[in-house]
Amino acid sequence: MTLRAVVEGVGHYLPDRIVENAWFEEFLDTSDEWIRTRSGIERRHFAAEHETTSDLALAASKAALANAGLEPDDIDCVLVATSTPDLTFPSVATMVQNRLGMTQGFAFDVQAVCAGFIYALCNANALIVSGQARRVLVIGAETFSRIMDWEDRSTCVLFGDGAGALILGAEEGVGTKEDRGILATDLNSDGRYKDMLYVDGGVSTTGTAGKLRMQGNQLFRQAVEKLASTAETSLEKAGLLSSEVDWIVPHQANIRIISGTARKLGLSMDRVVLTVQDHGNTSAASIPLALSVGVAEGRIKRGDLVLSEAIGGGLAWGSVVLRW
Template identity: 75%
Template sequence: MRRAVIRGVGHYLPDRVVPNSEFEKTLETSDEWIRSRSGIERRHFAAEGETTSTLATEAGRSALAMAGLGGSDLDAIVLATSTADLTFPSAATMVQDALGMTQGFAFDVQAVCAGFVYALSNANAMILSGQAERVLVIGSETFSRIMDWTDRSTCVLFGDGAGAVVLEAAEGDGTSADRGILATDLHSDGRFRDLLYVDGGVSTGSSGVLRMQGKEVFRHAVEKLAATADAALAKAGLTPDDIDWVVPHQANIRIIQSTAKKLGVPMDKVVVTVQDHGNTSAASIPLALSVGVERGQIKPGDVVVTEAIGGGLAWGSVVLRW
C-alpha cells in the first residue's frame, strides 16, 4: 500500500520575543493572569517586512534541508494559513517562487487553527492517489496583524511562526506498523462560525480583527478534539495505548490537559510548546512537531496523534507513524 511518509520537518520563528509583561503596559492584565488562564509565557511577533510567506519559506527550507531535498524536487506545496500576505494570489505560490520551484503546483488551505491537519490530509490524499510523490506541507501565520490590541481576552493569546513537513510517497504493507500517515479525520460545523471569526474581509472593505467567545470555544474544543482523535485511531486500527506522542494544537494548556485526560493519555506523552509560542493557529502543530524532534522526544517509529480545532468551527486529527 502507498503511504505518505514524513522525510523532513522544520520551523521558523521571528526574532522578536514578546513576554507577557509587555502587555501590562497597555492592558489591565498581568503575567500571572495570562499564565493561569492559558499557560502562555511568551510569543513571537513578525517584524516589519516579515510576512506569512516569508516565514513559511524559512520553515520550508529547514524541512527540505532535513530531507536532503530542494524546491526542484517537489511536486506540490500546500500552505495552511488564515493570514495570507494578499487576498490573492496564494501565499503558497510566493513560497514556490522563493524556493525556486518552477514545476508542479502550490495552493493555500484555510481552516484557521485546524488548517495544518486539513493541509496534511489533502497532501496525503494527493500522494495516495498518485497525483504527487513529494509534497511540502506548511502551516504559517502572522496573527499579530489581525489582533484587537484593546481586547485582553484575545490579543495576549496569539503569536506568529511557521512549521513545515516534507511528505514523500513510500510503499507499506497496509498495516498500522507502516511508517507514514495511517489515518485522517476531518469535520466542520458552520452553525458555530460566530464563536471564532475575523470581522473583516472583502464584504466589509477592511481586513478586520479577531473576535472569540472563549468559554464556548473551550467547551467545544475538549469534546470534539478527543472524539476526532479516537476516530482517527480507530481508522488506523490503533488505540490510545499505542500512542507515543500527542502533538495537539497549542491554543491553551487547559484544553491540552483536558483533551489528554479524556483520551486517557498522560501529559508526559504530550508535546507542549504553548508556553513559548502562544497560539500560532495553523503553524501550531508543525511548529510543535519540529520542536519535538529537536528536543529528541519524537523518534522514528513513534505513533504520533495530532489534533486541532479552529474557526468554522473546523476540527480534525491525523494519526501517523514517524
C-alpha cells in the first residue's frame, strides 16, 4: 500500500470590490482592449482598506472546512503560500490557526511568489507521506494591490487579491496512477533570473514593503518553456501521458502563457480551467481559486486527473499531478 495525500475539500474567497479594466483608464494611458488583448484579464478583486491577507485566508479556510465537513481541530497543519503577509512575522498561517480556534498542530508560511501554492502542495504532500501530519490545510492568499506601482501600466493592471484553500488528508492507495491524491510533483528554481520579477523593497534593504517590478517580455519567453517542461516531468514521474489529463489548472497570469503551455502539451483550451479573466493574477492564490471555481461549477469531479503548474519570482516554478 502507498500513502497518498488526497483532496478532501476546497474553498475560496474574493473581496467584494470588483475593479473592471475601465477603472484604469481614469489615471493611466491604457484601455480595456489593451489589457484584454495582452493578458486576457477583464476584471479583478481588490481587498478593502481594512482587509488583510490573513482575513482572506481565513475566509477561504472556513469555506474549505465546510466543503470537507471538517472542524478546525481535525487539521494537523496550516500551510499558507503568500508573498504579501500581514506582518514581517509572525506567519499568516499562525494567524489563521489562531482565528480558526485550533488548539493543536503547527503552522507556517511558504514564499515562492506565483509558484507558492505549488511549493506549498509539495510540502504538504511530503508532510503527509512522511507521517508528520495526517491532514493539512493548504492556503494561497494574496493582497498584491498593496505592492502595486499605480503609475506602471505594465504591471498594476495585471494583479488582483484573493484566497483559495485546499485540504489534503492521508489515505491509503495501491501505488498506481489510478490512486486518488497527489501522484507526482516537480520543483525548480534559478536565481539568475531575479530581475525579471521582484519587489524593490524589504526588511534588510529599504525597510519598506516596496513595489512590484517586472520585465514582462523576458518573463513570457521563460514561462511557456519552463511550465511545459515541469508539467511533462511530473506526468512522466506519475507514468502518465498528457492525453490522460482531464483538466489543466494553471497559474492564472496571462492567457497567452496559459494557451501557449497547453499547446506545447498538446491539449485543447477546452480542458483548461480559466479564471484569469475574472481574477487577474492573484499570485499564490490563483491555482486554489481556480480549483475551487472548477469544483463549484461542476467541471472538476472525483476521479479526474488534474495537472497544475506555475512560475513566479525567483524564478521559481513547478507542477503537481493529482487525481481528484
